[in-house]
Amino acid sequence: MSVKTEITRADILPWAEYARDRAEHRKRITAIKRNRRVEVGPFVTFYFENFDTMWLQVQEMLHIERGGDAQVSEELAAYNPLIPKGAELVATFMIEIDDPLRRARVLAGLGGIEETAFIEIGGERIVGKAETDQDRTTAEGKASSVQFVHFPFTQAQIDAFRQPNARAILGFSHPNYSHMAVMSEATREALARDFA
Template sequence: MQLTGKITPDSLMSLEAYTKWRKLHKPEVMAHRKLRSVMLGEHIHLQFESETTIRYQIQEMLRIEKIFEEEGIQDEIGAYAPLVPDGSNWKATMLIEYPDIHERKRELARLIGVEDRLFVEVEGYDRVYAIADEDLDRETDEKTSAVHFVRFEFTPAMRVAIQAGAAVKVGCDHTHYPAHLSISAETLSSLAGDLR
């Protein structure tokens, strides 16, 4: 899988080429995804995306749906490519996970607005709150969605600090879900590579 900085139909593999590539490289992509995965408390999972994770997602969708026509390929790119960080930010898929369906329903009602209360705190700087669901609103007056897409936008000074090894915390200050944790050095090293 070649990283080009911009996902275009021409930069994707054919279904046949991807099927062969996948057999050899899926474990590497899964390890990369795991490295960029953060559990915030017991129920919020943040999957920080990268060009690798999004290319993989697009290729998987094309493979599963057997999409090979240009319009379908462009639709998948349009759906997922906005989740690739663009040098000044981190982007993540936020999953609210409650295995029990009744507990999930109750908690999604209690957690309205939780996606707007997520933050990243770079040592020495103010918190950066998530910009959530820029593509469409994912909550109602009754409940929030179990899936959100969030972006954390950093100042140039914050980006330099992160790349220089500053400690970084991720957290949530929602009334019904207070949580925070320090991002591990290994994960932070991967995330720092998203910044320019």
């Protein structure tokens, strides 16, 4: 089975067609997302992206904003970089704290957290690379609450990740947030399908 690594205009449904079947599309992608979510520590949730999750995001943006054909190019440029390209996993991670004062205090101490995300598999650590479209840590060291990170794998690391019941650990090495989580087998299996 080939892995789709880019959304093209041919993949985009016309507004009326998407609107008609929107509930079914959202239900289908929600089922896919279920095993692509990992909580790490008290505040961070990773959402691993793929063609389907980004396709829904593009369709939703077009549905809500109704920008027509002119908007399609913008959305494809924004979301295609977040689709794994065959030898990587890509995630959005969110730092989720309800209390605004506590959120501001915590984010002020998490500058550069996007550079410290990692996946460990087979005794090797794959360090994440932050999406480079914009800087998500301010000059004062405050982290953005939404981050995008790519985990580039070697073929040997992909092979190790694909092994049934392989122990895959997701975490951070940030001095103020050094939490880790072991991925469930269902999550590891779902993410293993992102590799070409």
